[in-house]
Amino acid sequence: MPAHSTKHLDPRAPLVLDTRDLPRGAGSMRTIQRVVPAPAELGLALIGVPEGADLTLDLRLESVSEGVLVSGTISGEVTGECARCLADIGEPLTVNIQELFAYADSATDETTDEHEVGRLQDDMIDLEPTLRDAVVLELPVNPLCREDCPGLCPDCGVRWDDLPEGHTHEQIDPRWAKLSKLTGSSGPDEPAEPAP
Numbered sequence: 001m002p003a004h005s006t007k008h009l010d011p012r013a014p015l016v017l018d019t020r021d022l023p024r025g026a027g028s029m030r031t032i033q034r035v036v037p038a039p040a041e042l043g044l045a046l047i048g049v050p051e052g053a054d055l056t057l058d059l060r061l062e063s064v065s066e067g068v069l070v071s072g073t074i075s076g077e078v079t080g081e082c083a084r085c086l087a088d089i090g091e092p093l094t095v096n097i098q099e100l101f102a103y104a105d106s107a108t109d110e111t112t113d114e115h116e117v118g119r120l121q122d123d124m125i126d127l128e129p130t131l132r133d134a135v136v137l138e139l140p141v142n143p144l145c146r147e148d149c150p151g152l153c154p155d156c157g158v159r160w161d162d163l164p165e166g167h168t169h170e171q172i173d174p175r176w177a178k179l180s181k182l183t184g185s186s187g188p189d190e191p192a193e194p195a196p
Contacts, residue, residue, distance in 0.1 A: 009124045015039065017125040019061060019068050024103075028063040038076060039128055042135055047080025047089060047143040049135065057127075059097075067102035067120060074131060083142035084151035085159045095134040101125045 009016050014036035022030055035054050042049040049055065059072035075094040082089055101118040118130065150160035155169040 009121050009126055011124055015126065015128040015131060017059075017061065017070070017127055018123065019120065019125060020123045022061055022063055022068065024063055026063055026065050030061050032057060032059045032061065032072075039132075042132060043078065043080070044136065044139050044141060046083055046141075047078055047139050049076050049078055049093070053077060055131075064100070066106045067100055067117075068125065069098070069100050070125065070127070070130070071096075071098040073097070074134065078139065080143050082145040082149055084144060084149045085161065086152070087145045087149075087159065089143055089145055093135070093138060095138045097130055097134045099130045 011018050014034075017032065022028055034057050036057060038049040038051055038053045038055050040051045042051070053076055055074055055076040057072070057074055059070055059074075062069045062071070073094050073096055075092065077090060078093045079088070079090045081087065099118055101120050103120055118125065152159055153163060153167065153169075155171070160167075
């Protein structure tokens with residue numbers, strides 16, 4: 001039998017589910033609907049759920065022979081910034097979860113590795129690791145404000161969406177600067193010299 005790390009779970013913690021009122025007979029079921037605050041660091045570098053933001057849990061707990069099957073949806077609001085133009089992003093996110101939490105000393109101890117399935121601890125379920133996995137897998141690594149976001153002007157760093165149509169920066173290669181003086185054209189910061 002594998003040795004399990006036993007972390008004491010607080011039944012009052014928002015993402016701890018108490019199953020003591022769920023009969024162990026296969027087929028028993030109960031539903032949970034609640035709004036909980038999001039834990040810290042729920043997301044990726046550019047996008048995630050802000051700490052303390054509302055997460056709506058709509059879950060079904062079912063007794064099965066090996067433990068409790070938790071399934072349903074978790075929804076909330078993600079915020080971040082566009083990977084191309086750095087504009088703020090805010091949009092709804094709903095993730096589906098389905099996870100088995102095994103009873104202590106069930107047959108899963110013999111048939112699975114320690115971290116393959118969740119475990120009930122004193123008839124309680126810690127939903128936070130499952131929530132983290134589901135949310136992080138759903139988030140884009142490079143979020144965009146829209147699919148065709150043009151990004152930033154590489155010369156001035158202003159969002160292309162905020163610049164006038166036809167916006168350009170005249171740049172003269174320093175190797176050709178003397179030649180431009182002969183033709184009377186000038187760079188952006190130097191006056192044109194009169195032709196001899």
